[in-house]
Amino acid sequence: MAREKNLCGTELSSIRNIRDFSYFLQKKFVAIDEEKASHERIPPSYFDYEYIYLRLSETLDSSINLTNNTSNTYKSIFQNKYFCHDDYSDPEFHTDYMLANMFAPSALLIQEEVTDTHKELITMVTRTSKTGHTS
Numbered sequence: 001m002a003r004e005k006n007l008c009g010t011e012l013s014s015i016r017n018i019r020d021f022s023y024f025l026q027k028k029f030v031a032i033d034e035e036k037a038s039h040e041r042i043p044p045s046y047f048d049y050e051y052i053y054l055r056l057s058e059t060l061d062s063s064i065n066l067t068n069n070t071s072n073t074y075k076s077i078f079q080n081k082y083f084c085h086d087d088y089s090d091p092e093f094h095t096d097y098m099l100a101n102m103f104a105p106s107a108l109l110i111q112e113e114v115t116d117t118h119k120e121l122i123t124m125v126t127r128t129s130k131t132g133h134t135s
Contacts, residue, residue, distance in 0.1 A: 021125050022049035056114060063107030066100035074100075 015021050029047035045051045065071035077096055 015125060015128060018122055018125055019050070021121070025049050053114075053118060057111070060107045060111040060114065063103045064111065065104075066107075067104045 015024055026044055026047045026049070030044050033042050033047070062071075062073045065073045066077070068074055077100065078093070
């Protein structure tokens with residue numbers, strides 16, 4: 001246990017930027033995945049912090065644009081899907097419209113929180129790389 005803790009501390013001290021942190025995190029999660037479920041592999045990219053952050057940002061941007069009439073997300077749902085442009089009495093249209101207007105504000109709040117957390121993480125990694133301390 002002490003050796004494992006020391007090894008982890010040694011690895012943490014080698015983190016110099018967000019890419020190093022992402023790689024460190026990915027290695028740890030892949031090792032856990034191999035140990036817990038060796039017969040059902042999860043792609044390593046799913047454990048990559050940068051990949052997750054990028055996909056989350058894209059998804060939140062699409063969700064925020066659900067109420068923007070000029071966005072591709074809006075057009076794909078409300079114009080090119082399963083109802084006519086002028087069929088506002090369609091219950092599926094009402095459901096999609098209501099959900100879009102619920103998701104967009106929530107996505108905006110979540111995006112702010114994710115961005116703040118990402119900035120804090122970058123600050124922490126940068127500070128750790130400058131001082132050499134992991135605590």
